Amino acid sequence: MSEKNETVIALLGQPNSGKSTLFNALTGLKQHVGNWPGKTVEKREGYFEHGGQKYKVVDLPGSYSLSASSDEEIITRDYIAGGLADVVCILADSSQLERSLYMLADYVGINVPCFLLLNMCDVAEEQGQKIAIAALEEKLAIPAVLFSAPEAKNYGAFYGALARAVSEKKRLDASALDKKYSEIAAYGKIKALLPADLMPGFSPVWLAAKAVEGDGPVCAKIRAALAAAGEEETRQAFEAAMASVSGTTAEHRGVLLTGARKFAWIDDLLRDTVTKPAQEHALSKSDRLFTHRIWGKPAVIITVLLGLIASFIPALPFMALGMGLGALNAPVRELLTGAGCPLLLTSLISDVFIRSLGFIVQMLGFVFGVTLVFGLLEEIGIMARISYVFDNTMSKLGLQGKSVMPFLVSFGCTMGGAAGTRVIDNWGQKVLTIALAWAVPCGATWAVVPMLATVWFGAGAPLVIAAILAIMILHMWLTSKIFGRLLVKPADRQGMIMELPPYHKPKWAALFRYVLGRTKDTFFRVLRVVLLVAFLFWLLSFSASGRIEDSLLYIVGTAIEPFTKLFGLSWQTFMAFVASSIGKEGAIGVLSTIFSGSGAVNFGTVMGETANAANLNELLLASVGKPEALAFILAVTFNMPCIVALAATYQETHSAKWTAIIAAYYTVGALILACIAYHIGLLLW
Amino acid sequence: MEEILALLKDGRSRSVEMLAKELGTSPEDIRRKIEFLEQAGIIRRLAETPAAASPCAACHGSSSCAGCPGCCPAEGLKNMGTRWVVQEA
Numbered sequence: 001m002s003e004k005n006e007t008v009i010a011l012l013g014q015p016n017s018g019k020s021t022l023f024n025a026l027t028g029l030k031q032h033v034g035n036w037p038g039k040t041v042e043k044r045e046g047y048f049e050h051g052g053q054k055y056k057v058v059d060l061p062g063s064y065s066l067s068a069s070s071d072e073e074i075i076t077r078d079y080i081a082g083g084l085a086d087v088v089c090i091l092a093d094s095s096q097l098e099r100s101l102y103m104l105a106d107y108v109g110i111n112v113p114c115f116l117l118l119n120m121c122d123v124a125e126e127q128g129q130k131i132a133i134a135a136l137e138e139k140l141a142i143p144a145v146l147f148s149a150p151e152a153k154n155y156g157a158f159y160g161a162l163a164r165a166v167s168e169k170k171r172l173d174a175s176a177l178d179k180k181y182s183e184i185a186a187y188g189k190i191k192a193l194l195p196a197d198l199m200p201g202f203s204p205v206w207l208a209a210k211a212v213e214g215d216g217p218v219c220a221k222i223r224a225a226l227a228a229a230g231e232e233e234t235r236q237a238f239e240a241a242m243a244s245v246s247g248t249t250a251e252h253r254g255v256l257l258t259g260a261r262k263f264a265w266i267d268d269l270l271r272d273t274v275t276k277p278a279q280e281h282a283l284s285k286s287d288r289l290f291t292h293r294i295w296g297k298p299a300v301i302i303t304v305l306l307g308l309i310a311s312f313i314p315a316l317p318f319m320a321l322g323m324g325l326g327a328l329n330a331p332v333r334e335l336l337t338g339a340g341c342p343l344l345l346t347s348l349i350s351d352v353f354i355r356s357l358g359f360i361v362q363m364l365g366f367v368f369g370v371t372l373v374f375g376l377l378e379e380i381g382i383m384a385r386i387s388y389v390f391d392n393t394m395s396k397l398g399l400q401g402k403s404v405m406p407f408l409v410s411f412g413c414t415m416g417g418a419a420g421t422r423v424i425d426n427w428g429q430k431v432l433t434i435a436l437a438w439a440v441p442c443g444a445t446w447a448v449v450p451m452l453a454t455v456w457f458g459a460g461a462p463l464v465i466a467a468i469l470a471i472m473i474l475h476m477w478l479t480s481k482i483f484g485r486l487l488v489k490p491a492d493r494q495g496m497i498m499e500l501p502p503y504h505k506p507k508w509a510a511l512f513r514y515v516l517g518r519t520k521d522t523f524f525r526v527l528r529v530v531l532l533v534a535f536l537f538w539l540l541s542f543s544a545s546g547r548i549e550d551s552l553l554y555i556v557g558t559a560i561e562p563f564t565k566l567f568g569l570s571w572q573t574f575m576a577f578v579a580s581s582i583g584k585e586g587a588i589g590v591l592s593t594i595f596s597g598s599g600a601v602n603f604g605t606v607m608g609e610t611a612n613a614a615n616l617n618e619l620l621l622a623s624v625g626k627p628e629a630l631a632f633i634l635a636v637t638f639n640m641p642c643i644v645a646l647a648a649t650y651q652e653t654h655s656a657k658w659t660a661i662i663a664a665y666y667t668v669g670a671l672i673l674a675c676i677a678y679h680i681g682l683l684l685w
Numbered sequence: 686m687e688e689i690l691a692l693l694k695d696g697r698s699r700s701v702e703m704l705a706k707e708l709g710t711s712p713e714d715i716r717r718k719i720e721f722l723e724q725a726g727i728i729r730r731l732a733e734t735p736a737a738a739s740p741c742a743a744c745h746g747s748s749s750c751a752g753c754p755g756c757c758p759a760e761g762l763k764n765m766g767t768r769w770v771v772q773e774a
Contacts, residue, residue, distance in 0.1 A: 064724040099717030255725045256686045263686075263717065279711070291700060384766040391698040401698045402731065402770065423731055425773065495693035497719060497728070498700050499767040 006047070006054040007166055008084060012076065013091030014103055015062035018119040021149040022091070023059045036061070036075045050159050058085065065106045067210075067255075068217050077217075080112055081199050087165045088114040094124035094131060094146065097270055098263075104140075105262035108177045109206025115143040115165040117158065122148040128277040136273045141173035174205045176268065180261040181205065186254070187212050189241040193234045195225040212245050212254040284503065290385040300389045304469070307377055309462045311369030312450065318365025319454065323617060326358030352534045355592040360526050363447040363588070367522045370446045372515045374411070379511055381503040383408070388498055397480040398488045400424065401496040403433040410440035414641035418648040428487035431653050435483055435662045438649075439475040441468060442641050444584035447522065449637055455617050456629040464630070468637055471673070475638060479665075526585045533579050533589030541593060553594075567671045568631035568678025573624060577635045577674075581667070583642040595619045627681025635674035640666045686718050690727070693771055719769060728769045 013019045024031075027046025036043045044059040060079060061072035068074055080088065090107055093100035097118070104116060118124075118131065137144045143161035147154045164170065181187045191208035198207055198221055210218040219242070226235045245254035289299050329350050336346040377383050387408055391401040402424050410417030417437040424430040441449065449468065453461035543550035557571030564574035572594045579586035624632070640646060640663050650659040688708055692699070701719070705712045722728040 064720070067725075069724070069726070096713070096717075098713055099720060102717070102721070255727070256690075259721050259725070260686055263714075263721075287702070291703060378764050381764055384764065387765060388698070388700065395696055400770075401768075405731075405765075494771045494773075495696050496698040496731075497689075497693070497704065497769040498698060499716075499719075500700050500702075501764050501766045 006056045008056045008058065008086045009162065010058045010060050010079065010085035010088045011091065012060050012080075012088050012103060012107070012114075013062060013119075014064055014093075014100060017062070017091040017093055017100060017103075018149055019059060019062060019091055022117070022119070022147075023057060025149055025155075026055075026057055039071050039075060041071050041075055051163070055162075065102060066110075067106075067213065068215050074217070080110060081201055083112075083200055085112060087162065088112050089117055089162070090114055091117045091119050094118040094121045094129070095127060097124075097131075097274060098266060101266045101269070102262060104172075105177065105265055108172055108262075108265070109174045109203045109209065110201060111171055111203055112201050113142075113165050113169045114172055115145065115161045115170065116140065117145055117147050117161070119147050119149065121146040122151070130275045132273045136269070139173070139176075139269055139273065142170040174203060177261065177265045178205045180265055181209055181212075181258065183261070184212060184245070184257045186241040186245045187258075190222075190238060193226075193237055194222065195229060198222065198225055209258050211242065212258050214242075214246055214254050286503070287385070287500070290389060296389045297393075300386050303377070303382065304386065305462075305466060307373045308370070308465050308469075311366065311373040312454075312462065313369065314372055315365030315369040315450070318368065319362050319451075322358045322360070322362030322365070324358075325361055326355060326617065329354050329358075348535075348538065351593060352531065352538050356530045356534045356589060357527075359451075359588050359592050360523065360530055363451045363526060363585075364519055364523055366450040367443065367447045368515060368519045370443075370450075371518045372511070375511055375515055376506055379504075379506045381501045384498075384500050388500060391496060391498070397432075397436065397476060398484040399429055399433060399436075399480075400426075400494070403429070403436075406433055406437050407440055410437040410442060411446075412443045414438060414440070414442045414645040415648040418645065418652045421652055426488075427653075428489070431655070431658050432480065432483055432487045434649050434652060435487075435658075435665075436476045436479055438641055438645070438662060438666055439472050439479060439638065441472065441637055442584070442645075443522065444526070444642065445637055447526065448580075448584045448588055449633055452629070452633055452636075455620050456624070456626055456633075464633065468634070471634065471638070475669070482665075526588075529583045529585040530589040530592070533582070533586040534593045535589075537575070537579075537590050537593040567635065567674040568628055568681070569635065569674060570624070570628065573628060573632040577632065577639065577670070580636045580639050581643070583644075584636060584639075587636050591620065595623060626685045627678050630681045631674035631678035634677045635670045637670075638666065638673055639670040686722060689715070689718060689722070690771065723769065727772055729772045731768045731770060 011019050011023055023044060023046060026048050028048070030048065031044060031046040034043045034045075035041065041061050046057045046059075048055050048057065058079070060076045063070060063072040063076060066073060066077055068077070079085065088107070088110075090104050092104060107114065116136075118133075121131070124131065131146060133144055133146055143164045145154075145157045145161040147158060187208050190211045191204045194204045194207055199218075207218055207222070211222060222238065223235070226238060245257065290296050292299070332354060333346055333350045336349065337343075374383070377386070387404045390407075391404050394401050394403050397403075403421070405423070406417040406420035409420045414437060417440065418434050421430045421433045421437075424433060450461060450465060453464040457464055537553065540553040541548065541551045543552075543554075548554050553575070557575060560574065561571040564571055567574075569577060572591075575594065576587040576590040579590045620629075646659065646663055649662060650656060653659060689704060692704065692707060699707070701712050701715050704715045708715070719728070723730060
């Protein structure tokens with residue numbers, strides 16, 4: 001009792017145990033908020049009166065346990081050790097006693113009178129739990145009370161338990177846990193040699209357990225006391241006992257040893273005192289499938305493929321809209337010419353702007369579709385299962401499970417994937433992950449490629465997409481074989497624990513907001529790149545004579561064509577491939593300019609009759625054969641992602657050498673792939 | 686808890702439910718032990734959205750990642766569950 005004749009109650013509990021609610025309800029407006037001396041942790045004190053007795057309530061900082069790993073825990077311990085509290089009220093969440101009683105278990109061995117408050121008993125009741133409070137009290141030897149903060153009637157029980165704890169000075173029974181601790185050899189030894197009255201209020205049971213855990217302040221106190229007593233033999237015995245619980249292989253062995261006993265003690269405590277309805281721990285049907293060792297992978301692959309096919313459906317209206325925009329080209333050109341607009345400007349507007357815009361709108365359809373379908377998969381919880389299934393595949397690539405996330409992010413953007421490798425602490429693994437992430441088709445690829453595939457292959461486009469995914473897996477496997485040995489040493493792989501999110505229904509409004517936002521962002525980004533590249537190539541294709549043969553683009557293009565033919569690409573598609581290194585959208589910019597038909601830059605002479613077709617889709621279809629188209633699509637897909645991804649790779653790897661190696665590898669790889677695809681295409685069509 | 690760590694040594698990743706099944710206990714028991722191991726600093730929770738956790742090359746230095754193509758969108762990849770790895774010494 002403090003000098004003012006008040007009884008001091010300290011509230012002890014884990015975060016979210018309802019401490020603050022109780023504190024506010026007890027003290028009302030009579031509160032004082034400050035800081036604990038020398039710490040940035042908030043100190044809250046308050047007052048109340050009950051039955052003519054004054055009480056002071058101290059809200060101890062919320063912490064997981066009473067170890068010395070944080071400021072909060074040290075403050076709590078010091079406060080209790082300071083003897084300032086007459087009684088400690090320990091809070092636990094009734095709805096999950098197995099975990100929330102850990103604080104109580106860690107309090108065992110402290111001699112300050114206490115009582116247990118089982119908060120949120122209403123939730124536990126809803127779950128069908130029955131808590132035999134009297135039996136629990138008997139086992140613990142302290143008052144215990146079922147409580148739920150919002151219910152006024154509970155406060156009577158609270159005041160009753162408080163009064164009993166204060167008047168009877170009840171201390172928590174430590175014998176059961178002491179017995180469990182005694183299974184640890186070092187515990188018994190340490191307990192036997194502890195000096196008396198080492199820390200006021202803390203019994204040898206608590207102190208020896210903390211010493212086994214390697215608790216810094218406790219060990220320091222014991223060492224100091226033993227040194228002061230000058231008993232060299234005892235000191236050596238202590239050090240020997242300590243050494244036995246801090247092996248090199250498992251640094252935290254002591255913590256695990258006592259921790260396991262504390263949980264076992266909780267289980268013993270709850271065994272006859274708490275009954276709950278038998279819980280079905282069976283996995284849901286879909287989880288049984290996704291986590292199946294054999295069927296998990298096929299299930300995930302089929303899900304992804306179906307998702308991709310499904311994403312074509314919302315894209316169709318955009319395709320029609322984009323083509324409609326493209327068809328505006330001829331009327332606009334006529335209108336402008338009729339209005340006496342200079343030929344140059346007419347060409348710029350119709351060839352660069354309208355064509356590009358038509359293309360971009362078609363692309364956005366796929367951005368919208370893919371974002372919607374995969375956003376939905378993520379929202380309902382399937383994405384997490386996909387990442388779970390592929391996690392174990394990572395070891396086949398020489399990687400840790402941590403690489404799954406960067407790969408998934410790379411489907412959106414390779415830069416994001418590269419930044420995501422920061423969770424990987426091993427440099428070689430990090431570089432390898434980035435090198436492999438480049439093979440993952442990014443968001444821009446998902447915009448450009450399905451659209452191009454639809455132009456040339458129509459309903460066969462999903463097949464092209466499936467082929468791209470198959471090649472991606474092969475590419476990643478091959479790349480890991482090529483670079484793996486240089487970057488990753490075969491080391492022990494540590495498994496990961498995953499808490500899969502529960503399945504839930506999608507929030508459609510939020511999902512659509514997200515998808516539309518992403519589509520809008522993509523639109524402006526793509527618009528910039530496409531228009532810039534289209535304009536650049538339009539300039540290059542311009543000649544004073546008006547003849548394409550005199551333009552710089554044509555001269556360079558035809559000069560390099562013998563070389564580009566090696567990969568099955570004409571000079572036009574090769575130029576588009578080169579532009580795709582800057583950003584995948586660049587390819588579209590080039591195509592829309594080079595293949596534009598008439599006007600100042602007359603490609604008609606190059607491309608013959610086809611140039612008269614009004615629509616770019618038809619133009620492409622007529623001037624580029626399917627084998628070349630396939631070669632081109634694959635070359636663009638597996639080319640380096642973009643110039644910014646290159647910068648991101650350098651930023652994350654801090655290695656110009658490896659950034660250059662990866663970039664060169666992807667450029668060459670894309671061309672080899674194009675060559676192979678072209679020759680396969682020749683056999684097919 | 687030592688049994689959980691021992692299982693993880695084989696390099697496979699497991700869901701909470703799988704761990705519970707393999708160790709013949711309940712998912713709640715696994716969850717409280719995960720919490721314990723995390724609090725003790727033996728295992729570490731991975732950043733849930735890695736890209737959002739650290740600015741990328743494109744928006745490095747700017748205060749917000751909004752609209753940056755390199756960053757995980759703030760609304761994206763939220764429902765991916767939680768993952769823990771053993772803290773390397």
